[in-house]
Amino acid sequence: MTVVGVVGGGQLARMMIPSAINLGLEIRVFAEGKDSPAAIAATQVGDYRNLGALQKFAREVDVLTFDHEHVPTDVLVALRNADVTVAPSPEALALTHDKIVMRTALSEMGAPQPRWAVLEGSDDPAHALQQVGGFPCIAKKPIGGYDGKGVRVIDSLSQVEDWLELGPVLLEERVSFVRELALLSARREGGQWVSWPPVETRQRDGVCAEVIAPAPGTSDSQNEQARALAGSLAEQIGVVGVLAVEVFEQPDGSLLVNELAMRPHNSGHVFTELSVTSQFEQHLRAVADLTLGASALLAPAGVMVNIFGSLTDESVAAGLEADPRVKIHNYSKTARDGRKVGHAVLLGESSDETLVQAQHVREVIHGSR
Amino acid sequence: MTVVGVVGGGQLARMMIPSAINLGLEIRVFAEGKDSPAAIAATQVGDYRNLGALQKFAREVDVLTFDHEHVPTDVLVALRNADVTVAPSPEALALTHDKIVMRTALSEMGAPQPRWAVLEGSDDPAHALQQVGGFPCIAKKPIGGYDGKGVRVIDSLSQVEDWLELGPVLLEERVSFVRELALLSARREGGQWVSWPPVETRQRDGVCAEVIAPAPGTSDSQNEQARALAGSLAEQIGVVGVLAVEVFEQPDGSLLVNELAMRPHNSGHVFTELSVTSQFEQHLRAVADLTLGASALLAPAGVMVNIFGSLTDESVAAGLEADPRVKIHNYSKTARDGRKVGHAVLLGESSDETLVQAQHVREVIHGSR
Numbered sequence: 001m002t003v004v005g006v007v008g009g010g011q012l013a014r015m016m017i018p019s020a021i022n023l024g025l026e027i028r029v030f031a032e033g034k035d036s037p038a039a040i041a042a043t044q045v046g047d048y049r050n051l052g053a054l055q056k057f058a059r060e061v062d063v064l065t066f067d068h069e070h071v072p073t074d075v076l077v078a079l080r081n082a083d084v085t086v087a088p089s090p091e092a093l094a095l096t097h098d099k100i101v102m103r104t105a106l107s108e109m110g111a112p113q114p115r116w117a118v119l120e121g122s123d124d125p126a127h128a129l130q131q132v133g134g135f136p137c138i139a140k141k142p143i144g145g146y147d148g149k150g151v152r153v154i155d156s157l158s159q160v161e162d163w164l165e166l167g168p169v170l171l172e173e174r175v176s177f178v179r180e181l182a183l184l185s186a187r188r189e190g191g192q193w194v195s196w197p198p199v200e201t202r203q204r205d206g207v208c209a210e211v212i213a214p215a216p217g218t219s220d221s222q223n224e225q226a227r228a229l230a231g232s233l234a235e236q237i238g239v240v241g242v243l244a245v246e247v248f249e250q251p252d253g254s255l256l257v258n259e260l261a262m263r264p265h266n267s268g269h270v271f272t273e274l275s276v277t278s279q280f281e282q283h284l285r286a287v288a289d290l291t292l293g294a295s296a297l298l299a300p301a302g303v304m305v306n307i308f309g310s311l312t313d314e315s316v317a318a319g320l321e322a323d324p325r326v327k328i329h330n331y332s333k334t335a336r337d338g339r340k341v342g343h344a345v346l347l348g349e350s351s352d353e354t355l356v357q358a359q360h361v362r363e364v365i366h367g368s369r
Numbered sequence: 370m371t372v373v374g375v376v377g378g379g380q381l382a383r384m385m386i387p388s389a390i391n392l393g394l395e396i397r398v399f400a401e402g403k404d405s406p407a408a409i410a411a412t413q414v415g416d417y418r419n420l421g422a423l424q425k426f427a428r429e430v431d432v433l434t435f436d437h438e439h440v441p442t443d444v445l446v447a448l449r450n451a452d453v454t455v456a457p458s459p460e461a462l463a464l465t466h467d468k469i470v471m472r473t474a475l476s477e478m479g480a481p482q483p484r485w486a487v488l489e490g491s492d493d494p495a496h497a498l499q500q501v502g503g504f505p506c507i508a509k510k511p512i513g514g515y516d517g518k519g520v521r522v523i524d525s526l527s528q529v530e531d532w533l534e535l536g537p538v539l540l541e542e543r544v545s546f547v548r549e550l551a552l553l554s555a556r557r558e559g560g561q562w563v564s565w566p567p568v569e570t571r572q573r574d575g576v577c578a579e580v581i582a583p584a585p586g587t588s589d590s591q592n593e594q595a596r597a598l599a600g601s602l603a604e605q606i607g608v609v610g611v612l613a614v615e616v617f618e619q620p621d622g623s624l625l626v627n628e629l630a631m632r633p634h635n636s637g638h639v640f641t642e643l644s645v646t647s648q649f650e651q652h653l654r655a656v657a658d659l660t661l662g663a664s665a666l667l668a669p670a671g672v673m674v675n676i677f678g679s680l681t682d683e684s685v686a687a688g689l690e691a692d693p694r695v696k697i698h699n700y701s702k703t704a705r706d707g708r709k710v711g712h713a714v715l716l717g718e719s720s721d722e723t724l725v726q727a728q729h730v731r732e733v734i735h736g737s738r
Binding site (some may be wrong): 002014015017018021022023024038041049167195276277285290291292294296298299311313316317320321324325327328329330332342347349 | 370371372383386389390391392393407430487563645646654659660661662665667668678682685686689690693694696698699700701711712716
């Protein structure tokens, strides 16, 4: 039986477990703590920066993959040098560690993206500011940002003085976009590549609140543009596993790459119910070198709503009662204000109607704790 | 967090785990061995006939349910007397322990069933034989039969002499039927009841080989008859959890009850992919006293094929390669000739076409070990 080791015990590792059970893959999780969301499959608890601990874990798995992108590149390379199969590769994952590395690689790959520049504290900022079109622009900490953290819209450099003391800051053009999309796909070693249709992601305070799939009103040529972009990136990066490309749709319909992730991604959760193959199953199939599954959809529309703060027995029960069709995914995380603790998916005939219904379920859940 | 304890570590317990993970229920399995299919959730290994061991296990769960019907009634009653919530109830489960008890109860409930009689070694057989319409008739061991084991078509009593030495034998009329159907539904305490459409089950050598859902060519009135029958039985039995009613369809379209099961059942596996709510999720929702989910179908047709003998890494890989839409469920059982070791589901537009495609996948799997 193929053994897949997953570094990180969060909800993404948790949601790989059902697919591993179905396929008969053995899944082992290297978790941060005993109470992590993926605890049921945790065979080791430790610090993912500790090479020795990871080596011990990796010794008994056929392939090592990841719930997050925080394992340092030198640790990943050392693991591979010790004959551990690491998927995606350390080189691919390096693009997700540092947004400046990502922007540089995207430029080299010829991908459309916002204009960008790197600013260091000692630089004269004029050139960098000119490159991104001046103020207001977007400033990003290159490492460690997520869910709106580490991102600021700035009107003056004094607003990022604190970051500049720590190291270089990524500046990006403030793009005028009509909406954000995510392009989910997966690639297997050797080049087999399967994509899902683009989804629309809706943010609130920098955090994904809802995903609508397929992205409503997308033209055939936009779908083709999205497919070509994601496929080109997957192949040039040589990713093995799921690739999520977050993009801005500009008023003229063209796409600019915002972010990359090389693992199952919040924007792809809707496909667990909506598609023949979920992103979790697809990721496992890719890293275990199994033929990728079909990505056909089972309904005209699907909506995923994130659930924030807490999920209790009572609020899960209330959500299920609110709509007998809803599929709730409870990450079994401890409650914290604003924390993503689960999500719910509804399938339906139209995205407008389904969105309203899914939001209603979330309101019931949020109101029932 | 609600804790569901499952007695038995077979594939049915195994397939409850993904739904428990999704809903955020904690699932704990009392398994027969360390390598049981549901091992990932096993918190205790022991003998399910041992009341002390079960009591220890049950002390830390909110509700106790079952992967099989082999726990003796006196043990179930003792558990309930010790304030363990047992779902379904010992009285309900008793009907599945002994086919004579089941036939008696079905008669009392007014359910249509084959004519039947009980024969004991000391009896004059004439009366019993007359009740079932004479030879050939069906003889069944009341306890412990499954998958064609413990069932014989007999032309003379000498063919069941061995069984009569052990105790009473159930005789049943040999029904002329056109096909076998299964009626899957689930009931929650208090009476909420949700059914799936009838499925057609195809046996080979007394073992279910394929399930076609919904049962092709079933008229509205047959569906209504099936629904009324299953609903009446669920309510009269007071079952909590999934109820599977296996029935014979007679040439005039009427139904006769063959068997009952009060747990997820092989005939309902197709709904994991085909329906908004799987039988495993529905069973957990019922026993955890959560609102039952919708049973709407996501495709016009679904086919489940059982996989026999063995499933290897190679044969799973070959099956996935044979059809990118196929969903393989690998029970991670040790190989044994004729043993059900997994199943595969395909969804499609027509049952005829989908059956051919699913059988092809199975042939590839069976040919690739």
